[in-house]
Amino acid sequence: MTAAQGPVAIAVHGGAGTLDPSALTPEKEAAYRSVLSTAVRRGHAVLAAGGSAIDAVETAVRVLEDTPLFNAGRGSVFTAEGTHEMDAAIMQGNDLRAGAVASVQNVKNPVGLARLVMEKTDHVILSGWGAFEFAHQQKVALEDDEYFFDQLRHDQWQEVRGSTEVRLDHSTGEKKFGTVGAVALDAHGHLAAATSTGGMTNKRFQRIGDSPVIGAGTYANDATCAISCTGNGEAFLRAVAAHDVHALMLYKGLSLEEAVHIVVHEKLPPLDGEGGLIAVDKNGRIVLDFNCIGMYRARIDAEGEWVGIFR
Numbered sequence: 001m002t003a004a005q006g007p008v009a010i011a012v013h014g015g016a017g018t019l020d021p022s023a024l025t026p027e028k029e030a031a032y033r034s035v036l037s038t039a040v041r042r043g044h045a046v047l048a049a050g051g052s053a054i055d056a057v058e059t060a061v062r063v064l065e066d067t068p069l070f071n072a073g074r075g076s077v078f079t080a081e082g083t084h085e086m087d088a089a090i091m092q093g094n095d096l097r098a099g100a101v102a103s104v105q106n107v108k109n110p111v112g113l114a115r116l117v118m119e120k121t122d123h124v125i126l127s128g129w130g131a132f133e134f135a136h137q138q139k140v141a142l143e144d145d146e147y148f149f150d151q152l153r154h155d156q157w158q159e160v161r162g163s164t165e166v167r168l169d170h171s172t173g174e175k176k177f178g179t180v181g182a183v184a185l186d187a188h189g190h191l192a193a194a195t196s197t198g199g200m201t202n203k204r205f206q207r208i209g210d211s212p213v214i215g216a217g218t219y220a221n222d223a224t225c226a227i228s229c230t231g232n233g234e235a236f237l238r239a240v241a242a243h244d245v246h247a248l249m250l251y252k253g254l255s256l257e258e259a260v261h262i263v264v265h266e267k268l269p270p271l272d273g274e275g276g277l278i279a280v281d282k283n284g285r286i287v288l289d290f291n292c293i294g295m296y297r298a299r300i301d302a303e304g305e306w307v308g309i310f311r
């Protein structure tokens with residue numbers, strides 16, 4: 001590894017949506033803040049030691065996948081069939097390599113499997129049974145269905161079970177936020193992004209959201225920025241949200257703030273795109289923006305550590 005010189009920066013999110021501040025008890029808020037802080041610190045430790053942005057985002061997302069608090073990995077929502085189907089993606093900005101998995105079951109850390117798709121195959125996205133078979137082949141950690149059981153997510157599912165309604169877990173009942181993600185700049189000037197999710201409660205037909213789709217929910221390019229999105233996935237897919245931030249910067253010369261503002265506040269709302277995104281540019285500037293009530297988020301940059309939920 002060459003000597004690390006440039007600034008480092010990292011941000012994480014745990015979902016964005018409609019959150020009633022009064023529904024969040026001080027104990028719950030403390031629990032969310034604590035795990036966000038742990039995730040961003042673990043990722044930052046990788047960067048501070050001269051490690052790569054791709055290692056940093058994977059490390060941070062694994063922490064968020066391992067807690068039942070967020071809709072990813074262990075805390076993934078229930079599908080209409082009562083199962084858990086997870087989507088995840090990871091991308092590195094230096095060579096635009098990327099890997100993703102969609103509708104995968106029983107994999108403890110989907111972000112790790114996405115990384116293996118990037119590194120061990122010639123493909124970008126593996127899905128469903130094939131992704132599971134690949135997980136087996138790669139000997140990644142698997143878990144029984146009970147590991148993914150969470151009473152609250154089960155209750156959320158019961159509210160819509162048997163209907164055709166699909167729900168963003170952030171915007172229902174107990175107001176648990178959802179999808180998780182991380183973006184980072186390493187000291188070598190490389191960017192990376194990762195996103196992981198259980199998708200939407202009561203989803204059917206192996207519905208796949210924006211998270212594992214490169215350019216929609218996840219994107220990184222050393223020329224501009226790294227992005228991880230959260231919100232109503234269909235809108236983020238139609239807006240090609242993550243890549244659009246990159247394109248506005250590259251082709252229009254906008255700053256990260258300007259590009260993110262246009263996508264989050266002008267392009268997504270007409271498509272019913274409720275949600276937000278986290279972004280870091282090649283200079284280590286971080287932007288965390290959303291068009292709803294709150295977004296679980298944390299960052300560490302030149303100004304130190306910061307954790308937030310509401311505006």
Ligand code: ASP
Pocket residue numbers: 015016071168169170178179197198199200208209210211217229230231232233234275
């Ligand atoms: N974007 C995710 C999806 O549509 C959901 C989320 O952000 O919570 O699958």
